[in-house]
Amino acid sequence: MTALAWLIPCALLLGLAGLGAFLWSLHSGQFDDLEGAGWRILEDEDAEPPQQAGHR
Amino acid sequence: MDGAVTKMSAGDDGGLVLATTTLAVANMHCGGCMRKAEMALCAIPGVVGARAHLSAKRVSAMHRVGEVPATQLIEALERVGFVAAELTAASLNKRDAADQDLLRRLGVAGFAAANIMLLSVSVWSSRGADMSPSIQSMFHWLSALIALPAIAYAGVPFFRSAARALALRRVNMDVPISLGVTLATLMSVYQSVRGTQHVYFDAAITLLFFLLLGRFLDQRMRVRAAGAAANLLGLAAGSATVIRDSGALERLSASAVGPGMRILTAAGERFAADGRLLQGTGDVDQSLITGEGTPRGVAPGDFVYAGTINLSGPMILEAATTTEGTLLAEIARLMATAEQARGRYVRLADRAARLYAPLVHALGLMTFIGWLSSGQGWEGALTAAIAVLIITCPCALALAVPAVQVAATSRLFARGILVKAADALERLAEIDTVVFDKTGTLTLGRPSLVNAPAVDPATLVAAASLAAGSRHPYARALVRAAQGLDLPIQPVIGVEEIAGFGLERQTASGRERLGAPVWCGLGAKSGTSTLAYRAADGAVTGFTLADQLRPDAAETTRALKAAGLGLEILSGDRPSAVASIGEALQVDACSAQLLPTQKIARLRELKGAGHKVLMVGDGLNDAPALAAAHASLSPASAADISQTAADAVFQGDALSPVLETLAVARAAHRLALQNFAIALGYNLLFVPLAMAGHVTPLLAAIAMSCSSLAVTANALRLRTCKVTLT
Numbered sequence: 001m002t003a004l005a006w007l008i009p010c011a012l013l014l015g016l017a018g019l020g021a022f023l024w025s026l027h028s029g030q031f032d033d034l035e036g037a038g039w040r041i042l043e044d045e046d047a048e049p050p051q052q053a054g055h056r
Numbered sequence: 057m058d059g060a061v062t063k064m065s066a067g068d069d070g071g072l073v074l075a076t077t078t079l080a081v082a083n084m085h086c087g088g089c090m091r092k093a094e095m096a097l098c099a100i101p102g103v104v105g106a107r108a109h110l111s112a113k114r115v116s117a118m119h120r121v122g123e124v125p126a127t128q129l130i131e132a133l134e135r136v137g138f139v140a141a142e143l144t145a146a147s148l149n150k151r152d153a154a155d156q157d158l159l160r161r162l163g164v165a166g167f168a169a170a171n172i173m174l175l176s177v178s179v180w181s182s183r184g185a186d187m188s189p190s191i192q193s194m195f196h197w198l199s200a201l202i203a204l205p206a207i208a209y210a211g212v213p214f215f216r217s218a219a220r221a222l223a224l225r226r227v228n229m230d231v232p233i234s235l236g237v238t239l240a241t242l243m244s245v246y247q248s249v250r251g252t253q254h255v256y257f258d259a260a261i262t263l264l265f266f267l268l269l270g271r272f273l274d275q276r277m278r279v280r281a282a283g284a285a286a287n288l289l290g291l292a293a294g295s296a297t298v299i300r301d302s303g304a305l306e307r308l309s310a311s312a313v314g315p316g317m318r319i320l321t322a323a324g325e326r327f328a329a330d331g332r333l334l335q336g337t338g339d340v341d342q343s344l345i346t347g348e349g350t351p352r353g354v355a356p357g358d359f360v361y362a363g364t365i366n367l368s369g370p371m372i373l374e375a376a377t378t379t380e381g382t383l384l385a386e387i388a389r390l391m392a393t394a395e396q397a398r399g400r401y402v403r404l405a406d407r408a409a410r411l412y413a414p415l416v417h418a419l420g421l422m423t424f425i426g427w428l429s430s431g432q433g434w435e436g437a438l439t440a441a442i443a444v445l446i447i448t449c450p451c452a453l454a455l456a457v458p459a460v461q462v463a464a465t466s467r468l469f470a471r472g473i474l475v476k477a478a479d480a481l482e483r484l485a486e487i488d489t490v491v492f493d494k495t496g497t498l499t500l501g502r503p504s505l506v507n508a509p510a511v512d513p514a515t516l517v518a519a520a521s522l523a524a525g526s527r528h529p530y531a532r533a534l535v536r537a538a539q540g541l542d543l544p545i546q547p548v549i550g551v552e553e554i555a556g557f558g559l560e561r562q563t564a565s566g567r568e569r570l571g572a573p574v575w576c577g578l579g580a581k582s583g584t585s586t587l588a589y590r591a592a593d594g595a596v597t598g599f600t601l602a603d604q605l606r607p608d609a610a611e612t613t614r615a616l617k618a619a620g621l622g623l624e625i626l627s628g629d630r631p632s633a634v635a636s637i638g639e640a641l642q643v644d645a646c647s648a649q650l651l652p653t654q655k656i657a658r659l660r661e662l663k664g665a666g667h668k669v670l671m672v673g674d675g676l677n678d679a680p681a682l683a684a685a686h687a688s689l690s691p692a693s694a695a696d697i698s699q700t701a702a703d704a705v706f707q708g709d710a711l712s713p714v715l716e717t718l719a720v721a722r723a724a725h726r727l728a729l730q731n732f733a734i735a736l737g738y739n740l741l742f743v744p745l746a747m748a749g750h751v752t753p754l755l756a757a758i759a760m761s762c763s764s765l766a767v768t769a770n771a772l773r774l775r776t777c778k779v780t781l782t
Contacts, residue, residue, distance in 0.1 A: 004191070008198065012171060019167040026159055036110030039087025 073121045074104060077129060080287035081115050082139040084108065089138075096136045097129060112283055114143070127295060127307045141290040142309045155279055158272040161210045165265040168206030169258070172199045173757075176258040180754045189251065196248040196255045203257040207241055210264045213271065229409040229454045232416060236449025237263060243442045254439060256446055259756040263451045266764045270458040277465045281474040285705050288474075289696050296328030297321070299372065310362075317375045321366045323553065324527035331373035333358050338368020338556050341529065343495045343603070344695050345676045347628030363676065363695050365529060369555020387679055390652055391701060394684035403479050404728060405457045409450070416448045423747045440749040447746040447756055448739055452763035456731030457482075459771035464724040467775055472707035473717055480703035483687040484721035486668045490616055490714070491659065491685065493673035494627035494637055498609050500709060501674065501693055503529055503586075503601040505537035515597050517543045519589040522559050522570045525551055530587050531559070531570070533601050558587075566592035573598060605640060606711040613641045615715055619781040622667065626655050628677050655681040672714055674698055689714060719781040720774070727774055731767045738763040 025031065081093060090108035093115050097106035102123035108115045117129055126142040133140040175195045179187065211234070218230040240260040247254045298306050299318040310328040313319065318334065321327050327340075339351035342364040351367050354360060360373060420441045427437035465475050475481060492498050508516070520538035523531035524547050538545055552560045558571010569576045569590040576588035578596050585598030606612075613623055624645040627634045631648035638646035647658065659681055662669050671678070671685035674694035682688035682701040690702035699705050706713035742759045745751050 011174065012198075012202075015167055015171050019163060022163045022167075023160060026156065026163065031159065033109040033111050036087075036090055036108060039090060039110060042087055043091060 074118050075121045076116050076118050077124070077126050078114055078116045078143045079126070079129060079133065079140045080143050080290045081108070081113055081133060082287070082291055084110060084113055084115075084138065086110075092136050093133060093138060096132045096138075100124060100128060100132055103129075111280075113287055114283075115140070126309050126312075130295070130309070131307075139291060141287075141292075142311070143286060143290045144311050155272075155276055158213065158268060158275055161213065162265070162268045162272050164206055165210035165261060165268050168202050168210070169261045169265045171202055172258045172261055175199050176255075176753065176757070179253075192253075193248070193251050196244075196257075199255065199257040200245060200248055203241065203244075203261050206261055207237060207264060210261070210268060211237055214264070214267065226406075227410050227413045228406045229450060232409065232413045232448070232450050233263075233267065233454055236260075236445055239442050240446045240449070243439070243446075247439075254443070254753065256753050256756055259446060259753065259760055262757065263449060263760055266451055266761075267454055270455045270462075270768075273462045274458040277462050277469070278476070278478060281465060281469055282476050284469070285474045285476055285699065288692050288705065288707070289699060292692075292696065313375050315375050319373055319375060321371050321373065322527065323366055323369055323555070324529055324531070326365050327360050327362050327373065329362050329373075329375040331360060331375040333360055334372045334374050336366075336369060336371030336555075338366070338371070341365040341367050343501060343629075344674070347493060347495045347675045347677055348630070350630070361676070367529065369553075387652060387676055387697065390656065390680035391683045391697075394656055394680045401479055401483060403457070404482050404725075405454065408453060408456075408732060412450060412453065416445065416450075419448065419743065419747070420444045426747070427749070436749070440747065443749070443751045443756075444743060444746040447742045447751055447759060449760075450735065451760050452735035452738060452767045453732065455764055455767050456735055456771075457728050459768045460724045460727045460731060460774060463727075463771050463774035464720050468704070468717060468720055471713065471716060473704055473713050474706075475704045475717075477703040480687060481721045481724050483668075483703070484670065484718060485725035487621070487670040487687060487718060487721075489622035489624065489662055489667040490670045490672065490718075491624045491626055491662070491681075492643075493671075493675060493678045493681075494625055494629055494634055495603060496674040496693060497672050497678075497691060498625070498637060498641065498711065499603045499605055501603060501691075503533045504604045505533055505599060506602050506604070507598075507600040508537050508541065511597060511599065513541065513543055515589060515591070515595075516541070517545065518568070518591060519570050519597070519599070520545050521548050522551060522561060522568060522589070524548075526553060526559055530601055534570075534587070534599065563592045566594070568592050605637065606709055609711045610641055612711040612715050613643060615781065616718075617642075619718075621718075624658075624662075626650050626658055626681070628675065652677045652680045656684050659684050670714075670718070689717060715781055719779045722781065723774060723777075723779040727771055731770055734766050734770060735763055738766075 030037070084090060084093060087110075090110055093108050094106040097103050097115065097117045100119075103117050103119045105118045106115060115133070117124070130140045130142065175198055179192055179195050182192075214230045214237070215234050217228065218234040221228040221231060237260050240256040244255045244257045244260070295307050295309050296313050297320045298308050298313065299320055300306055305320065313329045317329075319328055319331065333354055333356050335356060337355050338353070340354050340360055341351050342348065342361065344363045345361050354371075359376070360371075423444045424437045424441035427440050428434060432440075461481055464481055468475055477483075495501055505511075516534070516538050520534045520543070523534045524545055526532075535545060548561060550561050554560055554571070556572075557575045558569060560571075561568045567590075569588075571587065573585050573588040576590040576596055577594075578585060578588040578598055586601045587599040588596055589599065590596045616623060622645075623641075623643045624647075625634060625638055625641075625643050626647050628650055629648060634646050634648035638644070647654075650658070655678065659669055659671065663686070668686040671681050671688045672690070673679075673682055673688070674691050676695040676697055678690075679695065679698045679701045682690060682698055688702045689704050689706060690698050692699070692705050692707040694702070694705070704717060706717070738759060742751065742755070745755070
């Protein structure tokens with residue numbers, strides 16, 4: 001049963017990390033345009049060195 | 057970052073003040089389009105970055121404040137082949153906030169539900185086996201630790217809505233939800249303290265998760281439809297050519313036109329603002345305002361309305377102050393009163409809640425009294441009573457309507473019908489009478505060539521070639537007619553547009569003319585001709601142009617009739633024009649030459665006779681009627697005030713969307729009722745168990761999840777199943 005002492009915190013921390021990642025990606029606008037994001041991944045060239053974040 | 061086209065401007069020191077302009081782009085379909093639009097905008101000096109949103113069909117450009125006017129952005133997009141328009145701040149702001157808020161709460165609820173379920177499943181699966189009471193208790197406390205903050209955060213939308221309803225002394229679906237969730241949580245904390253097995257944290261948080269999911273999807277679909285409708289309006293608003301005091305011409309977006317500005321409007325263009333005519337004489341097509349098909353003659357000093365079309369030469373008008381637009385002010389006043397008269401519509405789910413909530417609370421009370429009188433202690437009685445409230449917490453019932461609405465709205469969205477009002481589908485399902493406006497609704501609202509078969513194809517080609525460069529509605533109609541017959545149009549050069557008369561071209565063999573019949577020498581024998589073409593050799597051909605019925609108007613009205621709906625036409629046009637349309641569509645109840653007030657009066661009469669009326673209209677004169685009717689639809693070509701007033705907007709030349717909308721709305725209503733039946737069926741199964749005190753947390757979790765899933769699956773059928781209006 002001692003395994004529980006570290007397995008449960010591990011599971012919860014991993015879950016929290018997932019939640020944190022979701023909230024961060026939501027905040028950084030990654031869910032704003034799902035359709036467009038699917039297309040952007042197919043673009044090869046980077047026209048200019050990325051400089052300024054285009055999202056809010 | 058993540059693929060947006062950005063660029064560095066020289067000397068960029070970060071102290072720059074940037075502004076964002078958002079444009080609607082109509083024809084952006086793929087990744088290539090996105091890139092093209094972004095590159096085109098970034099090439100403009102002063103633009104720092106651009107990002108396209110494909111699902112919203114919008115592009116945001118970040119630029120230095122005051123350096124880049126919106127028209128420059130639009131022109132840049134037009135040069136690479138896009139149709140674009142600026143969106144006003146009003147149509148942008150409300151979009152994301154509510155959406156993102158729900159998604160954030162959904163994420164938190166999802167995290168909590170998954171982790172609590174993990175703990176609960178291990179407790180359930182080890183029942184009677186090797187789990188010691190102390191570990192079980194620890195698992196319950198861990199669940200509480202996750203559940204309490206998560207429920208407090210994720211439940212806010214429901215608690216708030218329930219509190220609002222109670223403050224107004226009403227009951228809506230959120231009241232039993234909030235009560236169920238709160239009681240389940242409180243009892244679980246109490247039972248954790250006592251160390252028993254009746255802990256329902258998982259049921260409470262899963263319930264919130266499902267409900268938030270339904271609410272989020274519902275919200276997102278509506279936001280999408282409203283965004284698309286705002287795009288349509290923005291694209292229709294177009295731009296205006298303003299004459300500055302210096303005499304310089306400047307292109308402004310229509311929303312930027314202020315009172316007192318002088319606006320130059322070319323032949324065939326729509327006036328961008330209400331105003332008094334300063335220069336120019338001729339005809340104005342004001343069917344969008346009055347529903348009347350015949351053009352009105354105007355002279356300097358006359359008042360013209362935004363949205364009407366200049367049919368003659370260039371005209372200059374002085375934009376009026378908003379108070380001067382007496383017609384608009386009158387329409388706005390009528391709309392305000394009409395909306396008040398419509399009153400508050402009580403939604404299906406809330407009507408169900410009004411029946412359901414008292415019943416459930418009575419059952420809970422009965423259980424409590426029953427157990428108490430049978431000699432059980434008050435603690436056991438209370439546990440059983442709360443179990444009843446938890447099991448009857450209307451998860452499936454609350455999902456029943458939103459799930460169906462999401463399926464129905466997205467189905468309509470895919471067919472170009474944008475449902476904007478939240479309760480529109482429910483109101484549409486109750487319709488038994490459809491009232492149409494004539495011009496622009498039953499008809500296309502633009503002239504088309506009627507006598508094409510009588511015209512020699514070679515002549516039509518010659519006339520259409522001459523017309524190809526003109527923006528006049530009549531010229532456009534000729535070009536469309538020629539294209540419709542697959543005739544080759546050769547663009548010609550050297551065409552002169554003679555204001556008030558037509559088009560002229562000097563050829564080697566003589567003068568070619570296309571324009572007013574008299575000017576072309578058709579003279580007294582012009583008959584019904586509205587336009588004439590004189591070839592270089594002097595032969596004159598007359599063209600008859602008229603506003604024609606939408607291609608499937610007759611079919612649609614027939615189908616509506618077959619479905620048992622009453623039909624009526626209310627028009628502002630001449631009686632003869634209305635009567636002929638009524639005859640063609642076999643609609644008996646036709647009224648002509650109606651003022652907006654008379655349209656409302658007729659709707660009120662129908663309402664008084666117990667009918668639920670759907671108003672389909674496009675003109676400014678229809679706007680009050682659209683607001684007054686039980687439900688309303690308008691085509692995307694409608695005046696913007698009408699589009700805003702309508703519950704839903706449909707795109708394209710066909711009238712069949714009216715049929716489709718009603719059919720889907722009725723199917724949605726049927727599915728919602730089925731969903732209620734499913735939800736109640738589950739309750740009938742489990743309530744007796746709860747009253748008998750046999751509901752374990754495992755049973756509660758299974759019952760709630762299964763009923764939610766069953767209801768959602770049933771709703772999703774609407775995406776694919778065939779619907780017909782019956």
